[in-house]
Amino acid sequence: MKILLSIKPKYVSSIMNGTKKFEFRRKIFKRKDVDTVVVYATKPIGKVVGEFEIKQVISDTPKSVWNMTAQYAGLDKLDFYNYFEGLDEAFAIQISKVTPYKKQLDLSELEDGNLRAPQSFIYLNG
Numbered sequence: 001m002k003i004l005l006s007i008k009p010k011y012v013s014s015i016m017n018g019t020k021k022f023e024f025r026r027k028i029f030k031r032k033d034v035d036t037v038v039v040y041a042t043k044p045i046g047k048v049v050g051e052f053e054i055k056q057v058i059s060d061t062p063k064s065v066w067n068m069t070a071q072y073a074g075l076d077k078l079d080f081y082n083y084f085e086g087l088d089e090a091f092a093i094q095i096s097k098v099t100p101y102k103k104q105l106d107l108s109e110l111e112d113g114n115l116r117a118p119q120s121f122i123y124l125n126g
Contacts, residue, residue, distance in 0.1 A: 001036075002034070002038050003038065003121045004038045004110070004115070004123075004124055005118070006040045006118050006119065007039055008041075008042055009041045011075070015039065016049065016050055021074070022058075023037070026083070026090070028091040036053055040117055046117070047104035051099050051101075052098045053096045055094040057093055059089060061088060065090040110124065
C-alpha cells in the first residue's frame with residue numbers, strides 16, 4: 001500500500017539526495033500494510049517528485065525519537081522539538097530505497113485526477 005505525503009521542499013531535496021533518512025510526523029497512518037511513500041513537494045514546487053520505501057516506523061517520546069534519529073534527521077534539534085512541542089508521542093518514518101521520478105508529476109496525474117495536496121497524508125490505490 002502506498003501513501004502520498006506532503007513534505008516541504010527543503011526536506012524533499014535532503015530525502016532525494018540521501019542525507020535525510022527519517023521523515024517526522026505528529027500523526028501516523030493506521031494501516032499496517034503501508035510500505036511506500038509517494039512524495040509530494042509542497043509549494044512552490046507543487047509536484048510529485050519521487051517515492052521511497054518504508055524501512056520501519058519508530059514511535060516513542062520526542063526525546064527518545066530524537067536520540068535514535070538525530071544523526072540522519074535532516075533538521076536541527078530546535079526545529080525537531082518545536083515541531084513536537086506539547087506532544088507525548090513522536091513518529092519517525094525510516095526512509096529506504098529512494099526513487100526520484102525522472103519526470104515530476106502533477107497531482108492530477110495520480111489516481112483519478114481528483115487528488116488535492118494532503119495536509120498530512122492520503123492513501124493511494126496504486
